[in-house]
Amino acid sequence: MFARILPALALGLGLMAAPAPAAFAQIGGPVTGTPTNPAPPGFTAEDLELQKALQGGRIGGRISIPDEQAASLVQPMGRDWREFHNVTLAWIGGVAVLGMLAVIVLFYATKGRIRIDSGKSGRTIQRFNGIERAAHWMTASSFVVLALTGLNLTFGRHLVLPLIGSEAFATITLWGKFAHNYLSFAFALGIVVLFLAWVKDNIPNRTDVSWMKAGGGLLAAGHPAAGRFNAGQKMVFWITVIGGTAVAVSGYLLMFPFFFTDIAGQQLAHVVHGVIAVLMIAAMLGHIYIGSLGMEGAFDAMGSGQVDVNWAKEHHSLWVEEEMAKARATVHGPAGAKAAGAD
Ligand code: HEM
Ligand code: HEM
Structure with a gap:
């Protein structure tokens, strides 16, 4: 029983103590055009883009259909x-x-x-x-x-x-x-x-x-x-x-x-x-x-x-x-x- 709870507890405490990824720390905060926090090590390009979107940027892509609106994935x-x-x-x-x-x-x-x-x-x-x-x-x-x-x-x-x-x-x-x-x-x-x-x-x-x-x-x-x-x-x-x-x-x-x-x-x-x-x-x-x-x-x-x-x-x-x-x-x-x- 303890064997199962302890690792979970350690993980939870670890997550609380660790610096929160900027993306999550900024949710609900002021919306700005550029990311304000440096990306933590290990962030992929996708993570960075998600972070940008959550802070006020836009996630878009390229599409080949006429409806250009569909290229907008996230519009903060x-x-x-x-x-x-x-x-x-x-x-x-x-x-x-x-x-x-x-x-x-x-x-x-x-x-x-x-x-x-x-x-x-x-x-x-x-x-x-x-x-x-x-x-x-x-x-x-x-x-x-x-x-x-x-x-x-x-x-x-x-x-x-x-x-x-x-x-x-x-x-x-x-x-x-x-x-x-x-x-x-x-x-x-x-x-x-x-x-x-x-x-x-x-x-x-x-x-x-x-x-x-x-x-x-x-x-x-x-x-x-x-x-x-x-x-x-x-x-x-x-x-x-x-x-x-x-x-x-x-x-x-x-x-x-x-x-x-x-x-x-x-x-x-x-x-x-x-x-x-x-x-x-x-x-x-x-x-x-x-x-x-x-x-x-x-x-x-x-x-x-x-x-x-x-x-x-x-x-x-x-x-x-x-x-x-x-x-x-x-x-x-x-x-x-x-x-x-x-x-
Ligand atoms: C639904 C109830 C309404 C009543 C009982 C009402 C009544 C009146 C009356 C008695 C006049 C003539 C005043 C005069 O002798 O010069 C008047 C004029 C006028 N009404 Fe209405 N009205 C109503 C709604 C509206 C709405 C919703 C609009 C616009 C969206 C509107 C626009 C005007 C304008 C532009 C005039 C001329 C300027 C003025 O006399 O104030 N009325 N209305
Ligand atoms: C040519 C006149 C008008 C057109 C074409 C028009 C059209 C529309 C449309 C398409 C919407 C969005 C509906 C939706 O969300 O599905 C809307 C919302 C609304 N309209 Fe109009 N409208 C007109 C005049 C008016 C007038 C005269 C009033 C007030 C007296 C009014 C009050 C509102 C309000 C309060 C909303 C809701 C806003 C919100 O809470 O989202 N509209 N209208």
């Missing part, structure tokens, strides 16, 4: 990418989304719903036509499904799987993935239409500076002047257009892997996609709140397309003046509009 940057997906993205997403929800709850608790100060007039003015509203709702509804199915990929394993079990989770994740792929086209089309429809009214100008200085009406008494879109809405517009384009481009790189990029490009596309997506979700939560519960009269703009005149005068005074001038020009001609505008 994948560890950084996995760390990003499992830890960094979850933190950025968690903090951004929960942080925004906390801000909204705090805002509602302290300020309540923003009312029409002068009350409803009963008269309405057309704010968005049918094409604008259809494009908005196509973009918005596809965004919501993309967000939920995307977040399921980031957090589902930790949050949804324990609640519903592996079979149901596998089913919803598979269908969610199909929905994510197919609805991406509606979302991308919506971004293009919204851009074309609204870009001319979303170029920043001097009115935006005074609107921002007044904190959109929160920092100063009264309502700051604004055109068709105020500075806050212009931000929503550019977040939608620029952020939407970035998630679409990175998303299609992921959907058609290795068509345009190598493995490092795929990992970069994934990082860009994940980070911009979760930041956009947080920003859009603020937009959805102010466009529904947060402000009396706002939803009508995207519901029926008709907003109350008093709402429009309070939030978009310069736009109402322009619309009035246009209406007068239609009734009286340009000269009549000028004369009517003078009194």
Whole structure:
């Protein structure tokens, strides 16, 4: 019995006392491009290559088939990418989304719903036509499904799987993935239409500076002047257009892997996609709140397309003046509009 245990014990103690091969000592340590420890005597070329890979290098070879990806045997940057997906993205997403929800709850608790100060007039003015509203709702509804199915990929394993079990989770994740792929086209089309429809009214100008200085009406008494879109809405517009384009481009790189990029490009596309997506979700939560519960009269703009005149005068005074001038020009001609505008 002892005869068998003693040699094993001696071997174990010997291994503990011996300097650990650099390769194993470095596992889980900082990833660098070159080996930092000298190779112990007796290391073969293969051992050295393994050591290099474990410390951050790449093990590759030569192949004769067209798929060049197959030449990569070990790609240690994948560890950084996995760390990003499992830890960094979850933190950025968690903090951004929960942080925004906390801000909204705090805002509602302290300020309540923003009312029409002068009350409803009963008269309405057309704010968005049918094409604008259809494009908005196509973009918005596809965004919501993309967000939920995307977040399921980031957090589902930790949050949804324990609640519903592996079979149901596998089913919803598979269908969610199909929905994510197919609805991406509606979302991308919506971004293009919204851009074309609204870009001319979303170029920043001097009115935006005074609107921002007044904190959109929160920092100063009264309502700051604004055109068709105020500075806050212009931000929503550019977040939608620029952020939407970035998630679409990175998303299609992921959907058609290795068509345009190598493995490092795929990992970069994934990082860009994940980070911009979760930041956009947080920003859009603020937009959805102010466009529904947060402000009396706002939803009508995207519901029926008709907003109350008093709402429009309070939030978009310069736009109402322009619309009035246009209406007068239609009734009286340009000269009549000028004369009517003078009194
Ligand atoms: C044209 C639009 C889009 C395309 C083509 C696209 C495509 C993709 C693809 C192919 C993946 C990888 C799925 C996988 O790992 O199997 C993905 C992941 C993801 N997408 Fe999208 N997507 C788009 C828009 C969006 C939008 C608008 C959002 C958010 C509102 C979003 C959020 C996410 C998230 C959170 C992930 C998971 C990241 C992770 O944890 O790995 N995507 N998307
Ligand atoms: C799902 C719930 C949503 C609601 C209730 C909602 C509501 C609204 C309303 C009422 C407006 C008109 C505000 C005005 O009179 O100017 C608006 C505008 C707009 N929405 Fe949404 N929206 C939603 C989702 C989204 C999403 C997900 C996006 C983009 C991904 C989006 C992008 C825009 C843009 C770019 C505008 C024009 C700029 C602005 O007015 O802020 N919306 N939305």
